[in-house]
Amino acid sequence: MSSNSGSWSESVNLRRVSVYGVLVVMVAFYLAPLETGLMTAFKTQNAFFSTTPFAPPPADGVTVQPWAAALDRLGPGVVNSLLFAVPATMLSALFGSMAAYGMTNLNWKYQVGVLSLFVAGVFIPYQSVLVPLTRFWSMVDVASLLAFIPPLADRAGLIELGVTHAAYGIPICTVLFRGYYLSLDDEMLEAARLDGASPARIYRKIVLPLSKPMFAVTLIYQFTNIWNDLLFALVLVSDPSNAPVTIALNTLKGSMVQQYNVQMAGAFIAALPTLVIYVLFGEQFAKGVAGET
Amino acid sequence: MFDAFFRALGRSRETRETESHSDDVRTDGGVADPAMAGEAEASSSSVLDSEFVQSLPFWGPPALLVGLFVYGAVAWNVLISLTDWSGLGQPEYENFDLSVYSQMLNDLLDPTSNFFVATRNTVALLVAFTVITLLLGLLLAILVDQGVRFENTFRTIYLLPMSLSFVVTAIFWSWMYNPSIGLINETLRTVGLGAFTQAWLSNPQFKLGAVIFALMWQFSGYAMIVYLAGLQAIPNEQYEAARTDGASTFRMYRRVVVPQLRSSTTSAAVVLMVFALKAFDFLFVMFGPNPGPSTDILSVMMFREAFMSTNWAYGSGIATVLFLMALGVIAPYLYRQYQRGEL
Structure with missing residues (x-):
């Protein structure tokens, strides 16, 4: 031995x-x-x-000139991306939390059916809605609807993009919040209910305050998803002044084929917000990624 | 399902009024809600209805958005695919036929048609990408799970590509694959494998493989995370039992651990396969709207047909095919989850 x-x-x-x-x-x-x-x-x-x-x-x-050149090209795109990604992220997180509460902590018949539609919504390929989406946004003409507020009307493409992303983000946010709400202490909610608190009050006073860690996960994960997307922007944004950073970066790649240094600087500028978030909140991002299953 | 829905809708106006009213009362002094007290005595079906009504303000608005933008749009897309809409005009919802789909069926019999090629590549990408990503993810998960130091750092680094946009990673990998000065070929030359250098992104033989390799780089961290959760759920005694039985490490993983990771494999595979179906951004940034026959996939072809060639009905038809393929992947998965009560 x-x-x-x-x-x-x-x-x-x-x-x-x-x-x-x-x-x-x-x-x-x-x-x-x-x-x-x-x-x-x-x-x-x-x-x-x-x-x-x-x-x-x-x-x-050694040179920093590529960074200056790339920033010059991508600067407006970064601003545009922030303008629609931040509100869209917050909207889908809030809606996701509400939907998860209504289908997890409240019980009603057929909720499994509705819930399955939400879960399946996570997996639906964007391609299968692209053509109707462009039809929809040409019928609901945001630019002329908001013509009386010129600063918003000029940003119509970004508003359309934001609403679209907010809607498509709801399913994954719902799934993430549902996992969390399933683990909430049922007895505590039941006690509040016996005290006569309405579902709305229980949500506002108990569930929402307890949801902070899950909001962190959802906001971080969803912001990354929305910031990184190219396809929706490609079909919804026609005005180049409204192009988000992913479009601007793709254009930069096409126009500076041999200038790899500028391309790389551009890639890092476009990735910077999500990289910083990832380095600071990697744990939350991992939870979001794992929650997708 | 629907009659309960409408019955509840019919009641909702009155109940919502008393609801908001009683809410006010309670905020002030915690007076018991008469409606709630009555509810306990009421029959079970009206309790269900009432909880349904009270839950409606929460899931109703999100469900409306999802219903409109996701399912409404999917249905609309199918409708468009039944028209003969093309060009710059408006779709005419009058003469519906299946001509788009019969054309696809014909194309499937012709190995030189775009649709056949794109379908073949989509399936190849789906299978190869899913399998190698899962394998690499499993390997990473097992290694990270060995109780190593800096476990979190390793995990964070492996997952990092998942936080990047496909536009960004496509640019990185175009540079990596550059035939004359890219890192891949430089490395091959340095280690004496210069004979294996390739024009990875222009040689039709290697194009799709190069894309799959880069996507594996980006997604294996995700597979690792899913497998790690699965590994950590296996009780420690099982490892010890296998060890005392004298099983080798390899044997222990093959016989004891991997079989218990089946549900991790299924759920990661579903996500990866669905991703492979909709993979667009990466290929579009790398090759543009026309990647050529060796790398064309359905999601890129759909975009090209609809938004570049304005063959809207045909593009919608391809989109419907993609939707059905995604459904084929997720429906059995969701059904199983439902059966096991995990939905």
């Missing part, structure tokens, strides 16, 4: 070393595209043609 334990601990050590080895190699795999992108964004045209992609820029090849 004792003679055995030496080789046993040796094999355990070997195993642990190889586990860490693979983990570190995978770190390199997942970070390589970002690292090469970041290095390239700081290189001059000559430098990135002559150096290895992941190597830091050589002393005579």
Whole structure:
């Protein structure tokens, strides 16, 4: 036995070393595209043609000019994206919370049926609604409806995009909140009910305050989703001055085909808000991702 | 289902009035609600109705939005696919026929048609992407679950690509795959595998594979998260029991652990497959609206037909096919969840 334990601990050590080895190699795999992108964004045209992609820029090849060029192109897009993504995120989170409460903590017949439609809504491909969506928004002409408030009428494309994203975000937000509300203490809600509190009051006074951590998860996850989307913007926004950052970045890629340094700087500028949120709130983001199932 | 709905709607006006009124009373002094007291004595069906009415203000508005924008739009899309709408005019909802779908059926018999090619690529992407993403995700989850130090850091790094836009990752990977100075080919040359360098994104043989590899990079962190939750739900005694039985690590995972991860696999696979069906942004940014026969998929073809060629009815038809494929993936899954009472 004792003679055995030496080789046993040796094999355990070997195993642990190889586990860490693979983990570190995978770190390199997942970070390589970002690292090469970041290095390239700081290189001059000559430098990135002559150096290895992941190597830091050589002393005579460092420049921040790509960042200035990309920011110049993407700045308005960043503002546009914030203008519709923030309200759309808040709307779908609020609606999701309400829907989850109405279908989880209140019980009524057939709620499983309605709930299934919400859950299935998470998975419906955007493609299957694109054509009707453009028809709908050309019939409901937001620009002329809001013509009496010119600043809003000019932003009609963003309003349409925001409402659309808010509606399509409701199913996933509902699923996330439902998981959380299922775990709420039933006895506490029941006690409030016996005290004569109405469902609306229970929601406002008990459920909503308890929902803060779930709101963090939903807002973070949903903001990332909406900020990152290209397809809806592609078919709904016709005025280039309303283009969100994903459209602006795609245009930049098309017009600066050989300028990889500017493309990379642009990619980082477009990704910055979601990257910062991810680094600060990775735990909440992971919960949102896991909640999708 | 509907008659209960309308019955409840009919009652809702009166009840809502007393509801809001009694709400005020209670806020002031906690007076017991007469309606509620009566409710306890009422028959069970009216209790159901009443709870239904009271829950309506909460799920009603969101359900209206989802009903209009999601299901209404899906139905409208099917309707458009039955017209012959194309060009710059308006759709005419008069002569409905299945010509779009019969054209698709014909195209399926012709291996050179766009629709056949796009369908084949969609299925290939769906299967290959789902399988390798799940495998890599499982491997990562098992490694991270070994009680390693910095577990959170590893997890955070592997999941990071999921937080990026496809527009961003498509730009990163176009650079990675650059044939002359991209990192992939540079690395191959450095390790002496220069013979394997390729023009990854222009060689039709490797294009789809290159896309799948990049998407795997982006999504494997998601699969890892799902598997980690599954792994952590397995009781520790089972590992110990397998260890005392003298099972090797590999054998233990194959016989004891992996079978218990079946539900994690199913739910992750559903999400990945549905994603593969709607994958658009990444391919569109990388290749534009016309990726060519080796990489064209239905979701890109749908966009091209409808929004570039203004073949609206045909585009809607492809969209309906995508919807049905997604339904084919999720309906059995949801039904199973429902049967197990997990919905």
